[in-house]
């Protein structure tokens with residue numbers, strides 16, 4: 001399948017931006033059906049603080065405060081609120097807090113999923129139901 005660069009209009013700043021063939025291929029690959037709505041600059045701005053629509057309420061694994069994340073948290077994977085995430089990313093591996101042990105809680109994958117969620121609208125992960133093969137007679 002061939003893709004060509006496409007000009008889209010950003011819903012935030014109203015400027016035209018290029019939805020490149022490579023990005024279209026990426027979206028096609030991920031089966032995202034919606035074209036991006038914002039230019040890269042606005043996407044970056046949006047990731048920097050303003051609220052997003054598709055967010056999930058959850059509790060921060062470190063401080064326990066309620067927070068919202070722009071992706072669907074995976075069972076068993078810790079979720080950090082924005083401030084804890086920033087702290088964790090900036091801080092040296094030496095634990096600052098004694099109350100909670102977070103040494104293994106933040107994996108690179110968690111950071112990646114944040115970035116990916118900022119790039120595109122989240123999609124539901126497919127749940128594969130195991131087929132029941134019962135030999136009833």
Ligand SMILES: [Zn+2]
Pocket residue numbers: 010011012013014015038039040041042043
């Ligand atoms: Zn824009």
Ligand SMILES: [Zn+2]
Pocket residue numbers: 060061062063064065080081082083084085
């Ligand atoms: Zn927190």
